[in-house]
Amino acid sequence: MRPFAYERAGTAEEALAKHDDDALYLGGGTNLVDLMRLGVATPARLVDVAHLPCDRIERGADGGLVIGAAVRNSDLAADPAARRSHPLLVEAVLTGASGQIRNQATVGGNLLQRTRCSYFQDITKPCNKREPGSGCPAREGEHHNHAIFGHSAACVATHPSDMAVALAALDASVRVRGRGGGERAVPLGELYRRPGEDPSRDTALEPGDLITAVEVPPLGLPSRYRKVRERASFAFALVSVAVALDVEGGAAGGGTVRDCRIALGGVAHLPWRAHRAEAVLRGAPATAESFLRAAEAELEAAEPLRDNRYKVPLATNLIARTLTELTER
Amino acid sequence: MDSADTAGAAPPPVRAEITLTVNGTGHRLGVDTRTSLLDVLREELGLTGSKKGCDHGQCGACTVLLDGRRVNACLALAVAHDGADVVTVEGLGGGDGGLSPVQEAFLECDAFQCGYCTPGQLCSATAVLGEAARGWPSAATPDVADEPRLDDAEIRERMSGNLCRCGAYVNIVAAVRGAAVRGAAVREAAGTEPGILP
Known part of the structure; x- marks a missing residue:
């Protein structure tokens, strides 16, 4: 590991002041420390933001949540208000990593974790995300758990966060402080980038930008997060889905779908909001047939790679099944 | 060492002083900023109960209680936990040699x-x-x-x-x-x- 200086920031202002182009912010470190050990991340300085005072979950009068970026994943998952009002978010957090890692990991760090593509994590291999212009061996190589949507010739990696998938379905946004001063809100749908020609950038954030909180609008709908993986627990998603469903007369009544939110994980460089499926479903009867038709409409646009075609039926069935279960509760 | 050897060489290690309470005993330690909590426990304090399995947070053999919560000590930088209270397997049973x-x-x-x-x-x-x-x-x-x-x-x-x-x-x-x-x-x-x- 490259030697680095370490500084602990007590406030967001202090963190911004200590950050420069050779520095990285340190949250829980569960991904960053590993990447440094692997030689993938080589900061000259770590600015520790895990002790900033943005470590609380506030519940708004409207039923929304403001989750501080330094809140530990396990504290978010244990929060009584979040468990009642936003179960899909809590379910997503709980399917991520292990109990030990959730105790260390922060909400802000979770959003900014890097892909687990094995070529990205192996400095002896080319990777356009790690070393722009060096190539992407995953496209023709080991890619059984890579993207089926929105990838490019330069990168077929997926975003690994479960929480971000739920936040995408919830139309959440992040509060960001920049070096120029001032705070801005970035919707989840604009936070993450498609890889395009420059996969080295995962997000639309600028160097030095600091996430201080996540704003989650009220939900008030039946919701669910489901994740399919290669073992029962402690593994990244092959495909996951976050859904919320608003049906006239209640989800169990078989009425008309007024609104729905569907986001997929494990399928793209970013949490994949299934806009096509949502459009098909709005105004349709809340039946298993409609759900399957909506899922198929989304997956028609998929561009699977040689060894991940299985994700197309898997995602189709997962969307349809999870929506159906919501109407059966 | 001539200049060709030093060009592009890694910068020198950075040291920091931290305090840790481990199984009820206070320690003042000088550590390289790169040192994990696991390596401090095993190499500096001789508490070899906590094991290094994968060193990537995937196996859990290094699990300790850090400020009362279970964490992977291999993913925790010691310098980031200055002042922390740590309980390892050696401390689970209390001080009298008994078992929990x-x-x-x-x-x-x-x-x-x-x-x-x-x-x-x-x-x-x-x-x-x-x-x-x-x-x-x-x-x-x-x-x-x-x-x-x-x-x-x-x-x-x-x-x-x-x-x-x-x-x-x-x-x-x-x-x-x-x-x-x-x-x-x-x-x-x-x-x-x-x-x-x-």
Whole structure:
């Protein structure tokens, strides 16, 4: 590991002041420390933001949540208000990593974790995300758990966060402080980038930008997060889905779908909001047939790679099944 | 060393001074900023109970209680935990050389084979009992808004960050179940609220 200086920031202002182009912010470190050990991340300085005072979950009068970026994943998952009002978010957090890692990991760090593509994590291999212009061996190589949507010739990696998938379905946004001063809100749908020609950038954030909180609008709908993986627990998603469903007369009544939110994980460089499926479903009867038709409409646009075609039926069935279960509760 | 050798060479190590309380004993230590909490425990303090399995946070053999919470000591930079309170497997039973209820249960249930993962399993199980007693849900909890019941499915899910290559899982689940029952009985008798530790 490259030697680095370490500084602990007590406030967001202090963190911004200590950050420069050779520095990285340190949250829980569960991904960053590993990447440094692997030689993938080589900061000259770590600015520790895990002790900033943005470590609380506030519940708004409207039923929304403001989750501080330094809140530990396990504290978010244990929060009584979040468990009642936003179960899909809590379910997503709980399917991520292990109990030990959730105790260390922060909400802000979770959003900014890097892909687990094995070529990205192996400095002896080319990777356009790690070393722009060096190539992407995953496209023709080991890619059984890579993207089926929105990838490019330069990168077929997926975003690994479960929480971000739920936040995408919830139309959440992040509060960001920049070096120029001032705070801005970035919707989840604009936070993450498609890889395009420059996969080295995962997000639309600028160097030095600091996430201080996540704003989650009220939900008030039946919701669910489901994740399919290669073992029962402690593994990244092959495909996951976050859904919320608003049906006239209640989800169990078989009425008309007024609104729905569907986001997929494990399928793209970013949490994949299934806009096509949502459009098909709005105004349709809340039946298993409609759900399957909506899922198929989304997956028609998929561009699977040689060894991940299985994700197309898997995602189709997962969307349809999870929506159906919501109407059966 | 001529200039060609130093060009592009790694910058010199950065040292920092930290304090740690480990199993009730205070320590003042000078550490390289790159040093993990696990390496401090094993190499500096000679507490070799915590094991280095994968060094990537994937196996759980290095699990310790950091400020009362279970974490992977391999992913924790020591410098980032200046002032922390750490309990390792050596400290689970208290100072008198006795065993904790979780350790007793592992012995009773024969919940290990080679033993390499056991220190991490013990620290993790100890924390699992505390988390469940405080009502934390898990991915195995049918409705996350409800109080969880620590059944076998819950125990398996909550212990999933601790791998056992010998495959002693069946007896590990039995041991955690046994320790949970015992802990609840002890708390009821004492009339105490669940803390972070059972």
